[in-house]
Every structure is written in C-alpha cells, then in structure tokens.
Amino acid sequence: MNASGQKTRIDWVSRSCHLLRATEAEFEREKPFGGLTIATAIHLEPKTASLLVTLQAGGAQIVATGNLNSTQAETIDYLQGRGIEVIGRKTTDDADHEADIAAMLQRRPDLLLDNGGDMFAKVAAAPYANLLGGTEETTSGRMRLEPMRDRFSFPILVINDIPIKQFAENRHAVGQSLFESYLRFTNRSTNGKRVTVFGYGACGRGVAACFRNAFAVTSVVDCNPVTTLEAHLDGFATPLRDEAVSSADVIVTVTGAPDILTEDDLGLIKDGAILMNGGHFPVEIAVDRMMADKTVNKVERYEDGLETLHMADGRRIHILGHGHMANLAGPRPLGNTIESMDLGFTLQARCLEWIAKGRVVADQCVVPVPAEIDAQVAEDYLAFNR
Numbered sequence: 001m002n003a004s005g006q007k008t009r010i011d012w013v014s015r016s017c018h019l020l021r022a023t024e025a026e027f028e029r030e031k032p033f034g035g036l037t038i039a040t041a042i043h044l045e046p047k048t049a050s051l052l053v054t055l056q057a058g059g060a061q062i063v064a065t066g067n068l069n070s071t072q073a074e075t076i077d078y079l080q081g082r083g084i085e086v087i088g089r090k091t092t093d094d095a096d097h098e099a100d101i102a103a104m105l106q107r108r109p110d111l112l113l114d115n116g117g118d119m120f121a122k123v124a125a126a127p128y129a130n131l132l133g134g135t136e137e138t139t140s141g142r143m144r145l146e147p148m149r150d151r152f153s154f155p156i157l158v159i160n161d162i163p164i165k166q167f168a169e170n171r172h173a174v175g176q177s178l179f180e181s182y183l184r185f186t187n188r189s190t191n192g193k194r195v196t197v198f199g200y201g202a203c204g205r206g207v208a209a210c211f212r213n214a215f216a217v218t219s220v221v222d223c224n225p226v227t228t229l230e231a232h233l234d235g236f237a238t239p240l241r242d243e244a245v246s247s248a249d250v251i252v253t254v255t256g257a258p259d260i261l262t263e264d265d266l267g268l269i270k271d272g273a274i275l276m277n278g279g280h281f282p283v284e285i286a287v288d289r290m291m292a293d294k295t296v297n298k299v300e301r302y303e304d305g306l307e308t309l310h311m312a313d314g315r316r317i318h319i320l321g322h323g324h325m326a327n328l329a330g331p332r333p334l335g336n337t338i339e340s341m342d343l344g345f346t347l348q349a350r351c352l353e354w355i356a357k358g359r360v361v362a363d364q365c366v367v368p369v370p371a372e373i374d375a376q377v378a379e380d381y382l383a384f385n386r
C-alpha cells in the first residue's frame with residue numbers, strides 16, 4: 001500500500017506475473033533453495049522484485065544489488081520490507097558499483113544471478129569453494145564471460161541465448177520499450193522522422209520495426225554484412241554508416257559494442273538530432289568524450305535526463321539519459337513489458353532451480369539454457385493464455 005492507501009505499482013506487476021506466481025507457489029511447497037544463498041546483480045525495479053520474492057519462497061536467503069543507473073528506491077524499500085538484503089543504492093559511478101559487487105561476494109553466495117557479468121568476472125579473479133554456479137542474463141555478459149570460461153568450474157547458464165528470450169524480450173519487448181522511451185523522454189513525434197538503428201540483432205530488429213510502425217523513415221547500420229542484408233530484405237534502408245549518421249533525426253544504438261557514436265562523429269551529426277542507447281552498458285555513445293570535445297561550446301541540462309550539446313557551429317545535439325539504457329532511465333522508467341519479463345524471469349528461476357538440484361554439470365559453462373527448460377516455460381505461458 002502507498003501513503004494514500006492504494007496498492008503500488010509493485011503490487012500491480014506482481015499480480016501480472018502469472019508464471020512467477022505459479023512458480024512461487026510450487027517453490028513454497030518444494031523449497032529447492034533451502035539453506036542456499038542467492039546473490040543477484042540485476043536492475044532493481046518492480047519486475048525483478050517479483051523474481052526475488054519467488055526465489056525467496058523457494059527457501060533462499062537473497063542478497064541483491066542493482067546495475068548502473070537503474071535501481072529504483074521503492075523497489076529497495078519493498079525488498080527490504082520482505083527481508084531481502086539489498087546492497088548499495090542507485091549509482092552511475094563504476095567504482096561504487098564495483099564496491100557493491102565485492103560486498104555481495106563477501107557473503108560467499110551459493111548461486112549467482114548476474115546481468116552483464118559483473119559478479120562472475122570478480123569470481124574468475126577470486127574463486128571460492130561453495131559456489132554451485134548461476135545464470136547470466138545478457139548478450140553483453142556472455143561476451144565478457146566467454147574468454148574466462150576456463151576459470152569457472154561450475155555451470156553458468158546464459159538466459160539471453162535461447163529462443164524465448166530472443167523473441168519475447170529482445171525482439172518484441174525491447175523494441176516496444178525503447179520506442180516508448182523515446183516518446184516518454186522527448187514527447188516528440190516519430191512521423192516522417194529519419195531514424196537510424198545501429199545493430200540489427202534481436203533487439204535492433206524490434207526497435208527498427210517499432211519505429212517503422214510509428215511512421216518513421218527507418219534505416220539500419222550493422223557491421224555484419226549478412227545481418228545488413230537481412231535488414232535490407234526486411235525493407236529497411238541500409239545506407240553506409242556515415243550517411244546514416246549524417247541524415248538521422250534520431251539515432252538508437254543497440255549493439256552491445258562500445259564507441260558506436262563518438263566525438264569523431266560530432267561533425268557529422270545533424271542539427272537537432274536525438275541520440276539514445278538501448279545496449280546494456282553505457283558505452284555505445286561516448287557521451288563524456290563528446291561533451292568534453294573542443295567543438296562543443298556548452299552542455300545544457302534539462303530535467304528528466306535530457307542533455308543538449310551546443311556545437312560551436314550552432315548545431316544542437318540531444319542525448320537521452322546520458323547514454324544509459326534508455327528504457328530504464330529518465331522519467332518513470334518502466335522497462336520491458338511485464339509479460340516478457342515474467343517469461344524471462346521464470347527461465348531464471350527454473351535455471352537456478354536446476355543448478356541447485358545438480359541437474360546441470362560444470363561443463364555447461366557459459367552455454368544457453370537447456371532446451372527442456374525453454375519448452376517447459378513456453379508451455380506454461382501458453383496454458384495461461386489459451
């Protein structure tokens with residue numbers, strides 16, 4: 001309840017997560033995590049709260065921290081009210097975040113739920129005995145952990161790389177929520193605007209489709225020629241990179257790679273263009289380097305995470321959420337749809353259950369979730385929606 005006696009958004013989200021509620025009831029009976037500590041380093045927002053409560057029902061002691069920039073204070077209060085330990089507060093400071101991750105690992109958790117590889121990267125440098133394994137949510141985390149695979153002697157299941165996550169969250173939900181974030185941040189139209197999407201992976205495909213469906217003239221830039229061909233056959237313009245940058249009214253980066261747009265592009269970017277990022281780490285647009293560039297006269301900051309670079313030649317370039325993942329930044333960030341996260345987080349809960357029960361082995365390290373789990377979650381979702 002809030003101060004006016006109304007139910008909160010966290011209550012709304014919780015009631016809407018049908019799969020997690022069913023899983024919670026099952027875990028309550030079977031206690032798959034009895035006696036185990038689970039550490040989670042994932043965005044602390046209402047949908048995650050629903051996941052953590054589900055894991056707690058399974059008998060786990062939970063210790064949680066967030067990711068850069070996305071932690072929501074109401075979610076921390078809610079979790080602490082449920083007896084879940086939360087380390088750290090909202091931060092955009094890498095060193096603070098590192099310290100929070102280190103504090104989490106001092107608890108010697110038995111299972112890790114990671115998002116971006118922050119915890120596993122630390123474990124690779126300082127392993128400890130009781131760790132049974134865990135999950136990694138993202139593409140960015142998988143890319144970071146793959147080279148470290150030899151240093152892990154336990155299973156790590158990557159949620160990102162299975163069909164449900166790819167189409168339900170990355171394609172459909174990220175597309176919708178980044179599009180919604182553009183509207184939410186800017187209150188500007190998309191009709192007739194030239195929108196360039198960098199990256200035509202699962203997320204980029206959804207983003208490009210959503211802007212096109214909203215009557216934007218949408219183009220795609222991808223460093224992979226095969227993926228670029230796919231975008232072309234899907235009906236998107238696929239101009240050369242510099243042409244795409246110089247003609248765009250809106251540029252969305254969603255590649256997982258750093259320095260997609262940098263200070264070197266400042267001379268190219270059109271007057272009035274809006275830049276936003278959907279990739280996991282705030283590295284795709286080199287915002288701080290752009291702002292420090294000698295061609296920038298001043299930076300004007302508006303409320304709600306809008307920043308404008310005033311260029312020496314009179315052009316203005318706008319950046320949303322300082323280049324952080326836009327759908328979890330700015331005013332009232334709702335993130336991906338509840339249904340998509342109910343699916344993704346049920347996959348998380350099932351993977352952790354399998355690891356706790358020893359149903360996956362150490363060789364299954366930085367590999368996709370077993371197809372059997374994917375199929376079970378798909379069947380459960382369809383059963384609710386028939």
Ligand SMILES: NC(=O)c1ccc[n+]([C@@H]2O[C@H](COP(=O)([O-])OP(=O)(O)OC[C@H]3O[C@@H](n4cnc5c(N)ncnc54)[C@H](O)[C@@H]3O)[C@@H](O)[C@H]2O)c1
Nearest residue numbers: 138140199200201202203222223224254255256257279280
């Ligand atoms: N905002 C969200 O809610 C959310 C949700 C899921 C994933 N993500 C993040 O979005 C990013 C993309 O995820 P994905 O699943 O689409 O990844 P993906 O690997 O499926 O696709 C990435 C695409 O970007 C292209 N690319 C890489 N470097 C490039 C470059 N320099 N220039 C142009 N194209 C380049 C690749 O060729 C690929 O086609 C990751 O950082 C991921 O963690 C964000």
